[in-house]
Amino acid sequence: MSKPKFVYVIYIASTAEKVWQALTDPEISRQYWFGFRVAANGKVGEHMTATDPKGKVVHRDPIIESDPPRRLVYAWHPLYDDLKHERPSRVTIELTPIKDQVRLTLVHDDFDDGSIVHEKISGGWPAVLSSLKSFLETGRGLEPGWREAEQKSAAEAGA
Amino acid sequence: MIDATKFKPKTVYVIYIAAAPEKVWQAMTDPQLSEKYFHGSHVEIEPKVGGAFVVRLPDGRVNVRGEVLEWSPPRRLVTTWTVDWVPELREFPPCLVSYDIEPAGECVKLTMTESYSWDPPEALLSGGRSGWPASPSNLKSMLETGKPLASKMEPPKGMMEAIKELALTKPWLKG
Numbered sequence A: 001m002s003k004p005k006f007v008y009v010i011y012i013a014s015t016a017e018k019v020w021q022a023l024t025d026p027e028i029s030r031q032y033w034f035g036f037r038v039a040a041n042g043k044v045g046e047h048m049t050a051t052d053p054k055g056k057v058v059h060r061d062p063i064i065e066s067d068p069p070r071r072l073v074y075a076w077h078p079l080y081d082d083l084k085h086e087r088p089s090r091v092t093i094e095l096t097p098i099k100d101q102v103r104l105t106l107v108h109d110d111f112d113d114g115s116i117v118h119e120k121i122s123g124g125w126p127a128v129l130s131s132l133k134s135f136l137e138t139g140r141g142l143e144p145g146w147r148e149a150e151q152k153s154a155a156e157a158g159a
Numbered sequence B: 001m002i003d004a005t006k007f008k009p010k011t012v013y014v015i016y017i018a019a020a021p022e023k024v025w026q027a028m029t030d031p032q033l034s035e036k037y038f039h040g041s042h043v044e045i046e047p048k049v050g051g052a053f054v055v056r057l058p059d060g061r062v063n064v065r066g067e068v069l070e071w072s073p074p075r076r077l078v079t080t081w082t083v084d085w086v087p088e089l090r091e092f093p094p095c096l097v098s099y100d101i102e103p104a105g106e107c108v109k110l111t112m113t114e115s116y117s118w119d120p121p122e123a124l125l126s127g128g129r130s131g132w133p134a135s136p137s138n139l140k141s142m143l144e145t146g147k148p149l150a151s152k153m154e155p156p157k158g159m160m161e162a163i164k165e166l167a168l169t170k171p172w173l174k175g
Helices: A016-025 A026-032 A083-087 A116-138 A146-158 B022-031 B030-037 B087-091 B123-130 B134-144 B159-169
Strands: A005-010 A038-041 A046-052 A057-067 A071-076 A091-100 A102-109 B008-017 B042-045 B050-058 B062-072 B076-083 B094-103 B107-116
Touching: A005 A116, A005 B134, A016 A038, A016 A071, A016 A102, A026 A038, A026 A116, A026 B050, A026 B123, A038 B087, A083 A116, A091 A116, A102 A116, A116 B008, A116 B134, A146 B042, B008 B123, B008 B134, B022 B030, B022 B042, B022 B076, B022 B094, B022 B107, B022 B134, B030 B042, B030 B134, B050 B076, B062 B094, B062 B123, B087 B159, B107 B134
Parallel strands: none
Antiparallel strands: A005 A102, A038 A046, A046 A057, A057 A071, A071 A091, A091 A102, B008 B107, B042 B050, B050 B062, B062 B076, B076 B094, B094 B107
């Protein structure tokens, strides 16, 4: 068996600069990332920080690579629930302009076998990045109703 | 009919769309709408189990052929999927492609799943993995903004070589 890995590709009618800004500026992220403020505009060695809608810090992870507006790599170590006991995984985001759109490729890897974080992010990233695309194309992110759907499908899977 | 239980999911793609399930279903099954987001291709589906499923390229050639295995508007569509435009691929066993549309808050969750009855190598799966996100991205843009994205399909590097190799070795014939 190969190690758990999550890969997602989405095309967005926008520029690499705008997608980069939306991924790294907390004032923009909160508008589509379901209220989460994600700051990742620092240099290598500085941190990606994220706070939940109540203001609680849920991430403080080293930025591993930063080449705006093309490539961003940071560690991923949730600071809540039982997830904090797992070792950090890694998020790599690449932005490739294609005519009047951008291909966003996200690879989230470096998990241990049986990682719960891997399971969570596999449900989470498609919702976050779908909402990002909506926000940049229509000015409105998606409503966070996906959480209920995720919980429902998780409950069914566990039954 | 094909025994769907013998197929295992190999590629899964999820996207959330701010639209009603009926609108997503219509966009997926109406040839005039499919043309707008599916690289100019027409999706032609006989709306019943056992019906024919064809994806036609803009010039009229058949790209994909299949059979409808499940037709449950506006929730679930399953078809077999045999790529026709590459001669070698006509010999391959069909894969299954399913589309699940679930309400999620004010939007819908669209899940596309590609399943195989054999163990295809990564180089073959790369076609679906790199090609698929373009169509649902376009579909989402069309439904949310009225403007689909312009896109051009090309097989990923190494895929055509892998197809030729597989057509010679036929690994699906071995247990």
